[in-house]
Amino acid sequence: MGEKQVAYLLILPSIILLAVFTAFPLFFSLYLSFFNVNPSTTRSGYPFIGLNNYIQAVSDPVFWQSLFNTFYMVFFLVTIELLIGLVLALTFTEEFKFKNRITPILIIPTMVVPIAIGFTFKLFFTLNYGIISYIGNWMTGASIPWLINGTYATWAIIITDVWEWSPFMFMMLLAGMTSLPQAVAEAAQLDGSSTVQTFINITLPLLRPIILVALLIRSIDALKLFDVPLMLTGGGPGTSTQTLTFYIYNEQFIYYNQGYGAATSFLMLVIVMVFTTLFIRTGAWFPGKAGGV
């Protein structure tokens, strides 16, 4: 057996796994999206309806609201997580007492099951006995309708997600910062650059690739936001905190409208691909200063 054949043989299991668990479901979903697949059409054999599912999706105001909710939440939570991660990373590049003990504690939120986080924060936001409600009421003197009002409920989800995923940003940025060459920053400081100037003109530009990767990974993940809205608000009140993934979940698994769910899944795939492409291109365009080098 030649070298080429051996190579193909070695990658064959991976190809089979990809074909069975990725390619087949993907193409079968695409196929389903052109049919009316729900329990009431089982006996009539799932009639072919062409692009009707896609047309129905783009005509549904709830679909667009879910999309808007998703991007609104993603924008704010990723931004806040980046800022918190950056501040923590900057702090933890310096040596201080108990640093090695505190670091593992800080990353615990990313290890907790998201459903448990959602449930716990739901208790925190409960009007009468939640700790966050209590603090909010004490600070503002008024009852904050966290889970009752659409805007507040959205921010409750953002706060919960920030708590959960800021450590991820922290870890990514800390790893990036500790791998940066110290000589450049030291040289700038010897030349009289202040800490802030060093950070803005040296550290940040050098950190740019890491930040972009962290933002990209986190954004793609956040676009699939589901478990926290599920536990915290159920997509409510009404549909004010319903994300696109939640919308698809409802259609696919609660309403059992599988053809329509498949169509909306593909629409979401297209949206995420467009977003990712734009993001990468924008990141490539972003002017970077190579720290004086």
Place this chain on the structure above:
Amino acid sequence: MKMSEKKEEANKISRRRYLKYGAAAVVVVAAGAGGAYYYSTIPPPTPAPTATSVSTVVQSATSVSTVTQSAGINAIADVAVTAAGNQYSGLTLRALGETPFWPSLIGKVAPMWTGATGMTVSVDGVPTYTMRDKALNEIVAHTGYYDIIGAWYYALVDLVEAGGIEPLDPYIEKYYPTLFTDGPPYGFEPMVNTKWPGANALKYKGSTYAIVSDGDPWIFYYRTDLYGDPGEQDAFKSKYGYPLAVPQDFDQWRDQLEFWRRKPGDSLAGKKVTADFYGGSYMEARNFARTMFEVFFYSYGGIPFDPDTMEPLINGPEGVKALNRMMELNSFLALDVSTYDYTAANNQFSGGNSASYMSWGISGKILNAQAFVSPAVYGNVGYAPVPGSKDYTTRAVSGMTQTPVTINQRGKDPIGPGVTCLSSDSKNKDAAFLFMLWITSPSISMTTVFDPMGSWDPNRYVHFSSLAAQSNFKNASQYLQAQWNAQTFVSPDIAILQGAVYEDKLDIQVLSAITRQKSVQDALNQVATDWAAITASVGADKQKAIYQLMYPLYVSPVPDQLRIAFPSS
């Protein structure tokens, strides 16, 4: 070597130590997981029956003749046991039902079945509003894992159309032909017949697909000590000009919600309240809001669809009136009432923080289990039908004119019973049907419907008439009367194809309105749009064929021939 380098060197861990600590950590985690698994497999202790009468009812299931003075109550159970014999000994039947109630209920009575037939029964519980989806998953995949499927009646036609539910007629004919035609004292009470007027219970396209296991009407619960307090009665009468009593209509209900609202430090029945006290605890969270809305909607004469065209009528004047009324009453309730699910609402009432509560019949049992309620509430719960409307729209649709409802008519009860079905993919259909027959039989169901942890509500004459039932707990007779009344004046859940989807779309928009994300009219218009889209997708003719059977229930009280007086013991 610098100090920092020496410190770093000292902090470095040798490979051997690292492996040692790592192995120790793995052992500790494994031991902890093993211990947790072991303790999780230890069955929980059986709760001691309350002093009232659960033990009496449990005993009565095995020695019924001492309670009912008749051997007839055992007839169906005996048929099931005899037919099963020992031929299925060793077989395990699998059932899918509502958590935690089905596993609890069936777990309590299944040992009797095992003892009699050698069959064991394993129950998987899933959350209430995922039962349909779980069942559909199993049906679509044809797993055949479950022999018995518990369902809500509004999901039944979906399960049938998906090909997952076996027609029961051959089995009924074979084992107990009069199952649905038996009258008093042991047959199914009229509620079963009112769900599908003009046909035997739970028929679809001419076949019977389920046996009712749970009546599931809504009841109005109230604090008898507060309503009966002389000081509160005087205060109410002087403020509102009429005696304080269980509200009959929405105006009285509104007055009482306003009246009972007390802040910390206020007086309530001669005592100072220490926490916010409300006139009512109601469920308005997702999956529950639409049932609250339907109390108002149907009582105002609302009809979901035009029976000739299937045009949604939910956004008509009755719907707008109903939702506005609901929001008006909400202004006297807790600010976060839109987050109250069953547990939260039940806890607010059972914790002594509200004067009234509306819920399914299960709460009547829970509220009389001493372990589940505060001392102030225990023994002080009264029961009544839900309030109704003085302002009932009459409508002539499809040639059927509605019958106006007078003030003496109670609210139309939104209702959707729980049912037990036989899976088409079951490999043990006869055995499974015999278990279904047995567990819903008069004698065995006397245990299940009165279990405090059971969600099954009375659905047979004997549940209402038996002396044991009527003395089950304080005011049990009033509880049963309220259930009986509720079940004879109903508007059923939207039990057409994709009924669960229609109801969920309504739920979402009701919540949008009560949390002021949308105006009332906009919210209901969206419901109408969503409903029209579902109907178009399913096929209006298909929906009409089912809906027209249910339609008479929406337009009038139960016809006289189906009204039967409350059975006396």
